[in-house]
Amino acid sequence: MSTESSPWEEHFGSRENQSVAAQLGMWIFLGSEVLLFTNLFVGYAVYRYYYPEVFVEASKHLKAEWAMVQTLLLVTSSLFVVLAVHYIRQGRQLLTVLVLVLAIGMGLGFLGIKGWEYWEHWKEGALPGEYYRLEELPERGGSLFFTLYFLLTGLHAIHMLVALGLLGWLVWGALSGKYTAEYHIPVEVGGLYWHLVDIFWLFIFPLLYLVE
């Protein structure tokens, strides 16, 4: 039954097996992503333990209310992505495209706010490592906070860019009618990736912006 145009592969034995294998593969990849971010979170925990006061002061240079807006954007985009999975399971391709485009718009809004924040840090001199020029904060701890800030948010932003590309590719696939109620494995696993990027931000938000 496997022709060149069919997305189903015979060596999986059954369609159910192919779907399960794709999802398991994605989950294992997500597990490796968790361990990648874990290293940065551990570094953050250790240096927050050593420089608690400096971290509180440094955190006041970040824009907590905009970070809340960013969190709301990501959480809402996650809703749209799960709706895309919901609709494509029912075979409603146009609705799937619509909610995916909405999710992409929110992701772009998130990155726009992030870019503006980076620009503000640049002007202020709140930069990582040896580029740190902030006078009000001690260099010890202060430069470490901003190093961790740029590493965590930067790695997250790179993941966002990849995830946005993935969603764009899903929009293209849904528009060209590749996904149906029977075959929608890419929408399911692509959605999983978007949600994981969302989850990372759920921790970055309180850890960096709401230090007290």
Place this chain on the structure above:
Amino acid sequence: MTEEKKKSAWGYVVVWGVLAVLTVATWVLGTKIKLGVFSLPVALGIAVVKTVLVAMFFMHLVEQRGARRVVLPVSAVFLCLLLGVTLLEAMTRIRMARPDGIEEELEPKRPASTRTAPPGSGAKRLMGN
């Protein structure tokens, strides 16, 4: 696919509503109401609750079976192990071995005029630390 047709999307909207409320609550607790020593545990607790909601419903972990269901919790266990053991090591170091304790401890307790600079203190160190 017949049972999928009947399934409503409202469940997802409810989960989204809870996530949005928790997000605003995190912000209010973190900026307006000062919780002191409880702020970090409370903020992380809310983040964990939100993660469980996203993983269970948005990532469809509730409907997964077998290995697909275990991968994420297992990676969370490894996260806790790495975090816990590293923090335990950092918290039980003697002061001199801590990055904020080096200079103070290496300074000899004698008048400044007779002091020599501790080895390596003149060199510019990476990350300004």
